[in-house]
Structures are given as C-alpha cells and as structure tokens.
Amino acid sequence: MNNTQSSPFVSSTNSVSRVMLLVILALFPGIIAHIYFFGWGLMINMIIAINVAVASEVLMLKLRQRPILPFLADGSAVLTAMLLAISIPSMAPWWLIFLGTAFAIIIAKQLYGGLGYNPFNPAMVGYAMLLIAFPREMTTWLPPTGEALSFTELLNYSLFEILPAGQSLDSISMATPLDIVKTQTALELSLTEIGQQFQHVSGAVAGQGWEWVNMMFLVGGLFLMAKRTISWHIPVAFLSSLFICSLLYQLSDPAAHASPLFHLFSGATMLGAFFIATDPITASTTVRGKLIFGAGIGALIFIIRTWGGYPDAIAFAVLLMNTAVPTIDYYTQPRVFGHKDD
Amino acid sequence: MSTTSYSDIVHQGLWKNNAAFVQLLGLCPLLAISNTIVNSLGLGLATTLTLISSNVTVSLIRHWVRPEIRIPVFVLIISSVVTVIELSMNAWFHELYKILGIFIPLIVTNCAIIARAEAFASKNTVPHAFADGLFMGLGFTVVLVLLGAMREAIGFGTLFQQIELMFGEGATWLTITLVDDYRGYLLAILPPGAFLGLGFLIALKNVIDKRIGKKASQTVTLARASTENA
Numbered sequence: 137m138n139n140t141q142s143s144p145f146v147s148s149t150n151s152v153s154r155v156m157l158l159v160i161l162a163l164f165p166g167i168i169a170h171i172y173f174f175g176w177g178l179m180i181n182m183i184i185a186i187n188v189a190v191a192s193e194v195l196m197l198k199l200r201q202r203p204i205l206p207f208l209a210d211g212s213a214v215l216t217a218m219l220l221a222i223s224i225p226s227m228a229p230w231w232l233i234f235l236g237t238a239f240a241i242i243i244a245k246q247l248y249g250g251l252g253y254n255p256f257n258p259a260m261v262g263y264a265m266l267l268i269a270f271p272r273e274m275t276t277w278l279p280p281t282g283e284a285l286s287f288t289e290l291l292n293y294s295l296f297e298i299l300p301a302g303q304s305l306d307s308i309s310m311a312t313p314l315d316i317v318k319t320q321t322a323l324e325l326s327l328t329e330i331g332q333q334f335q336h337v338s339g340a341v342a343g344q345g346w347e348w349v350n351m352m353f354l355v356g357g358l359f360l361m362a363k364r365t366i367s368w369h370i371p372v373a374f375l376s377s378l379f380i381c382s383l384l385y386q387l388s389d390p391a392a393h394a395s396p397l398f399h400l401f402s403g404a405t406m407l408g409a410f411f412i413a414t415d416p417i418t419a420s421t422t423v424r425g426k427l428i429f430g431a432g433i434g435a436l437i438f439i440i441r442t443w444g445g446y447p448d449a450i451a452f453a454v455l456l457m458n459t460a461v462p463t464i465d466y467y468t469q470p471r472v473f474g475h476k477d478d
Numbered sequence: 479m480s481t482t483s484y485s486d487i488v489h490q491g492l493w494k495n496n497a498a499f500v501q502l503l504g505l506c507p508l509l510a511i512s513n514t515i516v517n518s519l520g521l522g523l524a525t526t527l528t529l530i531s532s533n534v535t536v537s538l539i540r541h542w543v544r545p546e547i548r549i550p551v552f553v554l555i556i557s558s559v560v561t562v563i564e565l566s567m568n569a570w571f572h573e574l575y576k577i578l579g580i581f582i583p584l585i586v587t588n589c590a591i592i593a594r595a596e597a598f599a600s601k602n603t604v605p606h607a608f609a610d611g612l613f614m615g616l617g618f619t620v621v622l623v624l625l626g627a628m629r630e631a632i633g634f635g636t637l638f639q640q641i642e643l644m645f646g647e648g649a650t651w652l653t654i655t656l657v658d659d660y661r662g663y664l665l666a667i668l669p670p671g672a673f674l675g676l677g678f679l680i681a682l683k684n685v686i687d688k689r690i691g692k693k694a695s696q697t698v699t700l701a702r703a704s705t706e707n708a
Binding site for chain 1: 663
C-alpha cells in the first residue's frame with residue numbers, strides 16, 4: 137500500500153506522552169551518573185516513587201470520576217515521581233518517598249485539577265514539604281564514592297531503617313559541597329582554606345561526584361533542547377542569571393564567595409535548569425516571560441544559597457517564581473499583529 | 479427579626495452559617511493557634527465568652543445607641559470584654575495564657591464578633607442575642623478543636639497534651655499518646671498544616687451538605703411522584 141498523504145505535511149505531533157517520554161529518556165545520563173557516585177539508592181527510591189505516584193494518580197482519578205487510562209498514559213505522574221526521587225538523598229527510608237510522592241500527586245497536582253491546572257511544580261512541592269517536615273532525613277547524603285553502602289544495605293535501610301553493624305547515620309552520611317561551603321564560610325574560613333581542609337569533596341570544579349552528575353544532566357538537557365522539547369529561554373536565562381550573580385560576588389570578594397562554575401555544577405542546578413524549571417505547566421508561557429522566569433529562579437537560587445537557611449534552593453526558588461507566573465504572563469503578552477501597543 | 483427561633487439560631491451557629499466553615503471569619507487565630515486541642519479549646523472558649531458578653535451588652539443597649547455611632551460603641555464594648563477576659567486568663571490560666579500569647583488580645587479583631595453584634599445582637603432581644611453568641615462561639619470552637627485534634631494527632635502523635643494547663647494536674651490522665659516513639663510531622667504543626675487541615679475540613683463539610691441536599695431533593699421528587707400517582 138503506497139498511500140500518498142495529503143497536506144498538511146506536519147512531521148510529528150508533540151503529544152503530552154511523547155514529550156514526557158523524551159524528558160524521561162533525557163534524565164537517564166544523569167541518573168546513571170548519580171547511581172555511579174551515590175549507589176543504588178536512587179534506583180530503590182525511583183521504584184517506590186513511581187509505584188506510589190501511579191497508585192495515587194489512579195486513586196485520585198477514581199475519586200474525581202475521570203477516565204483513568206488516558207490520564208495515566210500521559211506519563212506525567214511517572215516523570216514527577218522520577219524528579220522527586222532524584223532530588224531526595226539516595227539513602228532514604230521508604231516512607232519518606234511515599235509521603236513526598238503522595239503529597240506531590242494528590243495535593244499539589246490532583247486537588248488543583250490535575251495535569252495542566254496545577255500552579256506549582258508537583259515534584260518541588262513534594263520536595264519542599266519533605267525538607268520542611270523531615271530536615272534530618274532529607275540531608276543525609278552519602279559520600280560520592282559509589283561504594284559507601286551496597287545495594288542490600290541500602291535496601292535494608294530503605295525498608296527497615298537498619299544500618300550495617302557499627303555504623304550510625306552520622307558516620308555514613310556526609311555534608312554536600314554546597315553545605316560545607318555554606319557552613320564554613322559562615323565560620324569566616326576562606327574558600328582556599330575550605331578546599332584544603334575538605335579535599336575529598338572539592339573535586340575539579342564543584343565537588344567530587346556532584347560535578348559529574350550535573351554534567352550528565354546538562355547533556356540530557358541539551359538533548360531535549362536539540363529535540364525542541366524544551367525551548368532555550370528558561371535554561372539559558374536561569375544559568376546565566378546564576379552565573380552573573382555569582383561572578384559579581386566572586387569578583388568583589390573571592391575569599392568568601394564560591395566561583396560561578398561551582399554554583400553551576402553543584403547541587404541540583406542542571407537538573408533544575410533543564411528539567412524542573414522548564415515544566416510547561418508551571419512555567420511562564422510567553423517568550424519574554426520565560427526569560428524573566430528563568431532569570432528570577434537563577435537569582436533566587438544565588439540569594440538563598442548565599443544568605444538563606446538552606447544549602448540548596450532549587451525547590452524554593454522554583455516555587456516562588458511559580459507564584460509570580462500569572463503576573464509575569466499578564467505583563468509580557470506579545471503584541472497582537474496589527475494592534476497598537478498600549 | 480425577633481421571630482428567629484432558637485432551633486434556627488442553633489442550626490445557623492453550629493452548621494449553616496458556621497463562623498469558621500462558612501463565613502471564614504477569624505481565620506488568623508484559627509490558623510495560628512490550632513496546633514493542639516488544648517490551645518484550640520482555650521482560644522475557642524475565650525472567643526465564645528467574648529461573643530456571648532458582647533452580644534448581650536449590645537442587645538441591652540440597642541434602643542439607646544444612635545445608628546451613626548453604633549460601630550465605635552460596639553468596638554468599645556468588645557475591647558473592654560476582651561480586656562476583662564485577658565486579665566482573668568492571666569490570673570487563673572497563666573500557663574495557657576502564656577502559650578496563647580498575643581492571640582488573646584487579638585480576639586478583639588476577630589471579625590466574627592463585630593459581625594454578630596452588627597448583624598444580629600443590635601436587632602434582637604437579649605435571650606436571642608445570648609443564644610446566638612453561645613452557638614456562634616460553640617460552632618467556632620468545635621471547628622477549632624477539630625482542627626487542633628487533627629494537627630496534634632498528625633504532628634505530635636498525641637491527643638490532649640498539656641491538658642493540665644486547663645483542668646489542673648488531676649486531668650493529666652486524659653493525655654493520650656497515639657503512637658509511641660512518634661517522629662513527629664512538622665508540617666502539620668507549622669502554618670501550612672493549618673491551611674491544609676482547614677481546607678480538608680471545609681471540603682468534608684461541603685461533601686456532607688451535598689449528600690444532604692441530594693437526599694432532600696430525592697425525598698421531594700418521591701413525594702411529588704406519590705402525590706401525582708395519587
């Protein structure tokens with residue numbers, strides 16, 4: 137059968153599920169790097185999170201009397217679960233993932249009306265909730281050596297909160313580079329002194345392990361940009377605003393402020409820039425709006441990392457800018473062709 | 479207006495026109511203080527007492543206050559009542575008074591109180607005004623205690639903690655620990671827990687109202703059908 141198609145010859149339809157699938161695919165380089173440095177915990181967390189997300193989605197769709205399969209097949213719940221699992225420390229008890237994911241899907245997404253109606257990024261709402269409610273569990277990061285705990289040890293901790301004999305949470309976990317820089321600069325240590333004292337975390341630019349995880353998320357993000365799944369505006373505005381802020385402060389006082397490269401490649405910067413801030417539902421939709429939205433997040437991240445109460449700030453920065461999106465969109469409506477600008 | 483029946487006042491105060499559920503008045507103390515049952519009960523009873531006293535006083539003088547200056551007069555009455563309550567709580571429930579802190583004097587700004595003075599007490603007889611104050615206050619207290627119980631159970635894993643602040647040392651047996659070695663859920667105790675909790679309670683009330691409405695309309699159609707058949 138050699139049917140000739142009639143016009144329009146549009147090559148592909150960018151359906152929601154296709155977009156979600158591409159984004160999930162693009163997450164994999166980062167996920168692999170994450171598992172390489174922080175162990176199999178992320179895998180366990182993702183399996184729990186995805187199951188909980190799908191179950192919550194089904195439950196809420198049933199309660200709201202919506203068709204289940206079409207909404208479930210769009211893959212957005214799975215993506216939310218994966219983003220949340222990546223943000224949470226790889227060594228985490230199961231109930232932490234359970235609560236965070238259920239909160240993200242049920243309260244931040246479905247109670248607002250489901251996909252397309254939620255004003256706040258669900259994964260980040262879940263993360264912020266966990267960080268506020270369980271500060272201790274949310275800050276126990278393993279050292280990025282890849283062999284701190286084996287798969288079974290991690291599974292044991294996740295399910296029963298049992299640590300290997302003779303170990304305690306404090307002896308296993310380790311402050312993240314962002315955390316160290318924050319607490320040590322607060323003690324008036326200069327950055328070169330911090331680098332000498334904490335060599336095992338300093339790495340090449342932004343902390344051993346962390347810089348590679350960020351690099352891999354950058355690769356995934358560039359893939360999405362090449363595929364035109366996300367536009368360049370938000371990530372570029374996000375990263376350049378963070379770069380400029382940190383550069384200005386580093387130039388003014390190099391001893392007390394980390395380098396722009398450190399800010400760009402530590403914490404969850406790249407994950408935030410390409411995968412979280414670009415969420416089409418909760419981000420600004422106009423071109424100028426996207427630039428303002430991204431730049432606002434970048435600046436807020438620098439502000440919170442430097443003077444705020446938390447070492448990293450992707451979730452709070454994104455949520456704060458989410459609240460500003462209606463205003464940004466209102467004032468950046470493009471001029472309709474043929475109409476006067478007033 | 480003086481024809482309002484007492485059963486109507488009860489229904490309005492506790493359910494249909496509930497200050498916290500429906501009018502959404504006085505949310506500031508409601509959200510700020512409702513993290514345990516005891517705090518909720520303390521503030522709820524203080525508010526109820528204020529409502530009763532201010533309603534009765536306003537109703538007593540309703541024939542002699544000129545309408546042009548009624549609002550300042552109401553405000554004066556309410557603030558003196560609140561001052562009396564604040565001083566007595568400081569004297570007899572000092573520990574509870576310290577916990578509730580600024581929210582006791584802030585009862586004066588609770589819009590529910592001046593709203594009842596203006597909308598009900600200034601137009602009704604003293605017994606009616608008393609009943610209205612009592613049931614509006616109780617309606618507010620019930621919601622406050624429900625929210626407090628939810629937040630305390632989820633946040634601390636206990637019920638009635640620090641009950642001795644209200645009823646003396648003899649009442650400590652009332653404190654129930656729901657879960658031993660509970661880690662605590664900070665979110666429920668912090669302000670977001672209050673907003674989420676109140677949201678869920680209002681949703682529950684709306685669901686119940688909807689069910690009742692459905693049942694009522696069903697009985698109406700049934701009744702209509704039976705009369706038509708007859």
